[in-house]
Amino acid sequence: MRRLRRILAARRGLFGERRMVALAFLVPALFLYSVFFVAPIIASGGIGLTDWRGIRSPEFIGAENFVQLFLDSGYVTSVWNTVVLILYGLLIQIPIALFLAYLLWQISKGVRVYRAILFFPVVVAPVAIATMFSVFYHGEFGPINQFLSSVGLGAYRQRWLSDFDLVLHSVIIPEIWRFIGLHVVILLAGLQGIPDELVESAVVDGAGRLRIFLRIILPMLKHILLISMILMITGSFKSFEFPLILTDGGPGTASSFLALYMFRRAFVYQQYGYGSAITITILLYALVLTLVARKLLGGERASY
Amino acid sequence: MRISRVLLCLFVVVLLGIVTAPIGLAAGEEEVEPEKPVLRFSHGYAGASAKAPVFEPALTEYITEVSDEVIIEPEYVSGTDRIEQVMIDVAAGDPPDVMLFWASEANIGDMAREGVLMDIDELIAESDVINRDDFTGWPTTNIDGTYYGIPYEAFSGFMLANRRLFDEHDLEIPETMEEFEEVSAVFRENDIIPFSMGSSAGDPGHLFFSQLVYQFENGFEDTEAMYDTRDFDYYANRRAAETVHEFIEMNAFPDDTVSVGGWDEQLAPFTEGRAAMIFTFPWITGTLVSDGDPEDYEVMRVPKHPDAVRDPGEYTVGGISQQVCVSREAWENESKREHILEFVEWLVADEMFAALAEDTGMEIPKDVDWDMEGLTDLEREIIEVTSEQELLPMHEEYFHEPAHFDYYKSAIDELYAGRDVDAFIADVDEFINE
Numbered sequence: 001m002r003r004l005r006r007i008l009a010a011r012r013g014l015f016g017e018r019r020m021v022a023l024a025f026l027v028p029a030l031f032l033y034s035v036f037f038v039a040p041i042i043a044s045g046g047i048g049l050t051d052w053r054g055i056r057s058p059e060f061i062g063a064e065n066f067v068q069l070f071l072d073s074g075y076v077t078s079v080w081n082t083v084v085l086i087l088y089g090l091l092i093q094i095p096i097a098l099f100l101a102y103l104l105w106q107i108s109k110g111v112r113v114y115r116a117i118l119f120f121p122v123v124v125a126p127v128a129i130a131t132m133f134s135v136f137y138h139g140e141f142g143p144i145n146q147f148l149s150s151v152g153l154g155a156y157r158q159r160w161l162s163d164f165d166l167v168l169h170s171v172i173i174p175e176i177w178r179f180i181g182l183h184v185v186i187l188l189a190g191l192q193g194i195p196d197e198l199v200e201s202a203v204v205d206g207a208g209r210l211r212i213f214l215r216i217i218l219p220m221l222k223h224i225l226l227i228s229m230i231l232m233i234t235g236s237f238k239s240f241e242f243p244l245i246l247t248d249g250g251p252g253t254a255s256s257f258l259a260l261y262m263f264r265r266a267f268v269y270q271q272y273g274y275g276s277a278i279t280i281t282i283l284l285y286a287l288v289l290t291l292v293a294r295k296l297l298g299g300e301r302a303s304y
Numbered sequence: 305m306r307i308s309r310v311l312l313c314l315f316v317v318v319l320l321g322i323v324t325a326p327i328g329l330a331a332g333e334e335e336v337e338p339e340k341p342v343l344r345f346s347h348g349y350a351g352a353s354a355k356a357p358v359f360e361p362a363l364t365e366y367i368t369e370v371s372d373e374v375i376i377e378p379e380y381v382s383g384t385d386r387i388e389q390v391m392i393d394v395a396a397g398d399p400p401d402v403m404l405f406w407a408s409e410a411n412i413g414d415m416a417r418e419g420v421l422m423d424i425d426e427l428i429a430e431s432d433v434i435n436r437d438d439f440t441g442w443p444t445t446n447i448d449g450t451y452y453g454i455p456y457e458a459f460s461g462f463m464l465a466n467r468r469l470f471d472e473h474d475l476e477i478p479e480t481m482e483e484f485e486e487v488s489a490v491f492r493e494n495d496i497i498p499f500s501m502g503s504s505a506g507d508p509g510h511l512f513f514s515q516l517v518y519q520f521e522n523g524f525e526d527t528e529a530m531y532d533t534r535d536f537d538y539y540a541n542r543r544a545a546e547t548v549h550e551f552i553e554m555n556a557f558p559d560d561t562v563s564v565g566g567w568d569e570q571l572a573p574f575t576e577g578r579a580a581m582i583f584t585f586p587w588i589t590g591t592l593v594s595d596g597d598p599e600d601y602e603v604m605r606v607p608k609h610p611d612a613v614r615d616p617g618e619y620t621v622g623g624i625s626q627q628v629c630v631s632r633e634a635w636e637n638e639s640k641r642e643h644i645l646e647f648v649e650w651l652v653a654d655e656m657f658a659a660l661a662e663d664t665g666m667e668i669p670k671d672v673d674w675d676m677e678g679l680t681d682l683e684r685e686i687i688e689v690t691s692e693q694e695l696l697p698m699h700e701e702y703f704h705e706p707a708h709f710d711y712y713k714s715a716i717d718e719l720y721a722g723r724d725v726d727a728f729i730a731d732v733d734e735f736i737n738e
Contacts, residue, residue: 247562252718
């Protein structure tokens with residue numbers, strides 16, 4: 001008996017056999033994660049405190065880059081544009097994805113086909129999609145403006161990529177469109193996890209479609225929606241290809257998002273210190289918004 | 305219990321393997337390290353470049369020829385993305401050994417001052433075949449009195465008109481802004497873009513902007529002085545920015561100047577016969593000839609503004625776009641030096657320049673006998689007209705840093721998209737004085 005206790009204690013202790021085995025499994029992953037994720041973030045933070053230009057030796061300048069950021073109109077515009085992108089995601093992308101997922105959940109035939117069609121843009125290279133949209137948006141020969149002219153609405157032709165008030169929305173549309181399918185697949189998986197009995201019993205109790213959706217489906221889907229929202233928010237902070245290919249973030253910074261602005265500052269302007277400071281702010285924004293989303297939607301997991 | 309111990313041991317072994325693998329690999333690399341030196345060569349004359357059909361096969365042949373003694377690794381990236389690639393290599397402490405790179409202070413100033421590039425006169429001094437006097441365009445390779453590159457590709461701007469479109473609409477090619485406005489109105493009524501000019505990442509808008517600036521009072525002098533004064537807010541810049549707005553108001557530019565920004569995007573409406581005029585540069589002549597109807601095109605003068613003090617037909621903007629640069633570190637490596645010298649001698653040989661000029665229409669900055677017979681009438685006309693014009697460097701030459709030049713190009717995009725002149729001038733002025 002005493003021997004058994006000793007064995008169990010050895011297994012449970014700080015350096016118990018089980019913990020050591022678990023640690024052995026974790027160490028390779030932790031090692032790779034530290035080398036390829038944690039260390040670069042720490043290094044970025046360090047470079048962000050210098051004036052490194054890639055060639056000259058870096059000089060420590062404290063928080064000057066971070067102070068300068070908020071006086072930099074290009075940075076402020078890029079932050080605002082990224083906020084607009086997130087709002088598009090919250091108010092248009094995820095609701096559309098939820099609606100489409102709900103429709104797919106309702107139908108019994110062809111779900112896989114529709115799901116594959118909706119998911120298709122996610123697997124297409126963003127360069128191809130951006131090139132396609134650059135043709136659509138072409139001011140002179142693009143099909144959108146050509147169509148407007150052909151139906152007598154020539155007065156509504158737009159300078160899709162050079163009108164300061166319009167260009168941001170022109171760049172956001174392909175970004176939003178591309179990832180709707182991803183959220184449809186995630187939300188559909190969540191919907192398929194809701195037991196039929198719950199919905200059936202609500203129907204028996206006389207609940208209408210809207211009530212079932214609001215009172216049963218949405219609460220049950222809360223955690224899946226949270227995943228979608230976190231993916232959308234973090235994705236928005238990484239948004240890069242569409243503004244780069246369609247407008248290079250311009251004119252000026254009118255359609256630039258944070259990731260592109262960071263790229264331009266670090267690699268085009270060769271201001272690596274300043275670019276690293278932007279990277280750190282991107283990380284902080286993503287972290288804060290993710291925590292806020294978790295706080296708002298996290299809570300108790302719905303149970304049945 | 306025994307299984308757990310075995311697993312534990314196994315993972316410790318695997319972990320040790322992961323950690324020590326790089327050491328083993330490094331050791332292995334040392335053993336198989338080739339004795340032949342490796343030269344990394346960064347260039348842009350491949351892929352869709354008009355120079356690729358001549359340059360790439362010749363380079364491949366040379367690499368094969370010298371492969372017993374040296375390994376030459378070409379690194380190709382298209383367009384100005386290559387600047388970023390090279391600068392990242394430089395930041396990583398691993399610049400290409402030899403490169404064809406953009407000239408001027410904004411592009412090589414930092415690399416020159418920080419000792420990344422070698423004084424090219426040292427290389428010329430060791431060569432029996434490279435003669436400094438054979439080349440033109442040296443000033444753009446000069447940083448603080450030292451020359452860091454051998455001029456390789458020159459360029460001069462020119463304006464073309466599609467004569468067929470003018471004839472079809474019974475119009476004369478304009479020489480003044482007033483005439484330009486008249487023909488623009490007629491072309492617009494007929495769904496033709498009068499002037500294919502846009503700006504995305506500054507191209508080609510910033511080059512035409514310089515062309516406009518120099519017709520106004522002290523335009524070139526104030527631009528040249530900008531390097532010392534850091535003053536962007538001068539009369540000619542303002543007048544040129546206002547002239548861009550005049551073009552916009554007369555509906556001469558395409559509706560969407562960002563869509564038609566970039567070289568190919570600007571050229572397409574012209575070669576498709578949807579635009580009547582274009583201001584462009586020699587690197588598009590290959591596509592101009594292959595995709596368009598060169599017999600319809602005619603070189604025209606840039607229209608003169610009523611307030612101009614200098615006829616824009618008498619000068620053009622341009623300079624040296626590419627130069628041969630060599631990394632100082634590579635040059636100081638004894639095992640590489642001889643091969644670098646031979647490679648650069650091959651790059652700047654008369655035969656290479658002649659082939660590039662004859663077969664691709666490249667403007668060469670070396671005094672070489674070459675046969676113009678292979679060129680089209682249009683290409684010959686372009687060379688004849690531009691060679692008679694005074695060649696003036698662009699604003700690009702007078703910025704201190706790549707960041708200043710890039711910011712300026714970004715502001716040029718905004719200007720062509722209709723941004724207010726005061727805001728444009730103030731923004732650039734503020735940025736270059738930060």
